[in-house]
Amino acid sequence: MRHPLLEVRSLTTHFFTEDGIVRAVEDVSFEIYPGEILCxxxxxxxxxSVTGLSILKLIPIPPGQIVRGEILFNGRDLLKLSEKEMEGVRGNEISMIFQEPMTSLNPVFTIGDQIMEAIQLHQKLNKRDARKKAIEMLDRVKIPSPEKRIDSYPHQLSGGMRQRAMIAMALSCQPKLLIADEPTTALDVTIQAEVLRLLREIQREMEMSVMLITHDLGVVSEVGDRVAVMYAGRIVEYGPIEDIFHEMRHPYTRGLLESIPQLEVKKTRLNAIPGQVPNPLNLPEGCKFHPRCPLRIEDCRREEPPLFEVKEGHYSRCLRWKECR
Amino acid sequence: MGSEILVQVQDLKKYFFKERLFSTEKEPIRAVDGISFSIRKGExxxxxxxxxxxxxxAGKAILRLIEPTSGQVFFKGKDLMSLRGEELRKLRPFMQFIFQDPYESLNPRMRVGEIVGEGLEIHGVARGKEKRERVEEVLEQVGLHPQDAFRYPHEFSGGQRQRIGIARAIALRPExxxxxxxxxxxxxxxxxxxxxxxxxxxxxxxxTYLFISHDLRIVKHISDRIAVMYLGKIVEMASSEVLFRQPLHPYxxxxxxxxxxxxxxxxxxKIFFKETFLSLEKERGCLFAPRCPHFKERCAREAPFLVDHGDEHWVACHFV
Incomplete structure (x- = not known):
């Protein structure tokens, strides 16, 4: 029996704003196993994104607060660690990369300086060895002539190269878990495909786990092993990637997939999900998706459904999951 | 779809010159570098x-929202580039623009009714009661409520704002x-x-739409024909079905x-191609050559022209 690397249990993160409580994450539970990509x-x-930030305790407090839950990383509850202890986890055991590499790279230092800083902070290496290691990392993410590029400033690199440099930095301490928040959203489709392939390759080589946060089911289909679909702060469907794409059992998952134009068939109209994403300050009663749902019945209005087990490892938060196919 | 041509673009160019404090750089940025195509009515x-x-x-230059550097655009047979002031203004209602960002393209201080109706007044199409009725009609056409005319843009979600932008565009009955x-x-x-x-x-x-997007799925879904642009030039153009079934240009x-x-x-x-730091000699060679998997010596010397390979399938590549 495999043991999960990360186990998130009943994570609940709220933001206490002037306008009211934003229940950004509500009772979210999932696991990430060693060497897999969870989307x-x-x-x-x-x-x-709030789920990702909560795992590293990067939620701004106030207004945010992790109200409930456990985040077990290798059996240790991160929520019980002191800030000092967390600093030993961040960038070392768990790394994170963000959508826009330009905002997370410091424009006045070379990428080499920044990668070396991360290495020296967590590993006892002198400057020369750290530089050697940094070049090795740049080579690993397939940046051409890394011994030259190490002295480039972020603005001298293209968007794709910058994201590679970010990945090199994030991976320089061989983390066991990488949290990647929309890592390819700012990139062109051809560059996106390359960065995704790189991520997948490195993840396999390093036997690292990845939590990939994205709005794009296309990205999920390219790299994911398992998928958690979120709506209004909840996981509404959770399971292996083949099930999510071919045997989905939640009307929201189905709606998302059908909203995307198919390349193979020419259809005149898309099956759009009607209505709007609900206002987080004023979520509907019962199932949060029911106002937009084609399968809704009276019961959906009354009570929030639990996660039903469709089969082992595949769950759906829909009362009518049996009819949703 | 008729065969009547509504828009014809010929060798359109838009260059930007980097301005420095004491000098203007000689080498321009060739944002649009000689594109030609036509769009039939209803296409x-x-x-x-x-x-x-x-x-x-390109989209903005075609409507003369920015001034092109050179080239011609014929709209309903009239050469837009030669028109001045009032003459151009008279054509404006027939050609409208929908912007990407529904948050930045709507004036936050104006009510929806004013935003949608502004053009009607400016172009003297409708005033007073007539204008209000037209605004209500248009709002209903885009799936909004007539009462929404009295609200402000910030009260709407992104999708609804884009509906407002669309309502503004169709209010003048453009072609x-x-x-x-x-x-x-x-x-x-x-x-x-x-x-x-x-x-x-x-x-x-x-x-008739000119639909600009980076998203190939969406472009395929909505378009009759597709033109693929790379570094200011059209590299391939064909019916969307043919382009997806039989793409000819390596890009x-x-x-x-x-x-x-x-x-x-x-x-x-997937097959991958290289991201590159190479730069070509200016004004020579195929712009895609540094990334092209089929690169040959001729590509560095000589720029390919857009050539019809039959059935209006246009490709700019030496080796197709």
Missing amino acids: LVGESGCGK | TLGLVGESGCGKTT LIVADEPVSALDVSIQAQILNLLMDLRDRLGL TQLLLQAIPRLDPAKREE
């Missing part, structure tokens, strides 16, 4:  | 390419709409709603391959 997918405001 | 032409390829600049990434800023579930709306309006009002081929398949079983089939 967290959903539209803007569904709580996927 | 949707998709203009697709990656960021920086010049597709938005041509240039839509610049009209759904890129929206969530997936809302994108589909807006695409459906744009297609409904096209069919109901007989509109188009790689672009199509890079589209995520939405089927985890079909993963590892």
Whole structure:
């Protein structure tokens, strides 16, 4: 029996704002196993990024607060660690990369300086060895002539190269888990394909786990092993990638997939999901998706459904999951 | 779709000159570098390419929202580039623009009714009661409520704001709409709603679209024909069905391959090409050569022209 590397249990993160409580993440539970890529997918405001930030305790407090839950990393509850202890986890055991590499790279230092800083902070290496290691990392993410590029400033690199440099930095301490928040969203489609392939290759070589946060089911289909679909702060469907794409059992997952134009068939109309994403300050009663759902019945209005087990490892938060296919 | 040509673009160029404090750099940025195509009445032409390829600049230059450096655009047979002041203004109602960002393209201090009705007044199409009625009618056409005319843009979600932008564009009963990434800023579930709306309006009002997007799935879905742009030039143009079934230009081929398949079983089939630091000699050679997997010596010397390979399938490559 495999043991999960990361186990998130009943994570609940709220933001206490002037306008009211934003329940960004509500009772979210999932596991990430060693060497797998778990995708967290959903539209803007569904709580996927807040989930990622909560794991590293990077939520701004106030207004944010992790209200409940456990985040077990190798059996250790990160929520119980002191800030000092967390610093030993961040960038070392768990790394994170973000959508826009330009905002997370410091423009006044070379990428080499920045990668070396990360290495020297967590590993006892002198400057020369750290530089050697940094060149090795740049080579690993397939940046051409790394011994020259190491002295480039971020603005001298293209978007794709910058994201590679970010990945090199994030991986320089051989983390066991990489949290990648929309890593390819700012990139062109050809560059996206390359960065995704790189991520997948390195993840296999280093036997690292990845939590990939994205709004794009296309990205999920390219790299994911398992998928958690989020809507209005909840996981609504959770399971192996083949099930999510071919045997989905939640009407929201189905709606998301059918909203994307198919290349193979020419259809005149798309099956759009009607209505709007609900206001997080004013979520509907019962199932959060019911106002937009084609399968809704009276019961959906009354009570929030639990996660039903469709089969081992595949769950759906829909009362009518049996009819949703 | 008739065979009557509504828009004809000929060798359109837009160069930007980097201005420095004491000098103007001689070498311009060739955002749009000699593109030519035509759009038939009722047709949707998709203009697709990656960021920086010049597709938005092209769209704006065609409507003369920015002044082109050179070239000609014929709209309903009139040469837009030769028109001045009042003459151009008289044509404006017939050609409208939909912007990408529904948050920045609507004046936050104006009510929706004013935003949608402003053009009617400026062009003297309708005033007072007549204007109000037209605004209500248009709001209903885009799926909003007539009462929404009294609200402000910030009260609406992204998708609804884009509906307001569309209402503004169709209020003057245009014939041509240039839509610049009209759904890129929206969530997936809302994108589909807006695409459906744009297609409904096209069919109901007989509109002609120049649809600009980086998203190949969306362009394929909505377009009759597609032009692929790379670094300011059109490298391939064909009916959307043919372009996807039989892409001929190496850039188009790689672009199509890079589209995520939405089927985890079909993963590892992609061929990749290099990101590059090479730069070509200026004004010589094929611009795609440094990234091209089929690169040959001739490509560095000589720029290929866009050539018809039959059935209006145009390709700019020496080795097709």
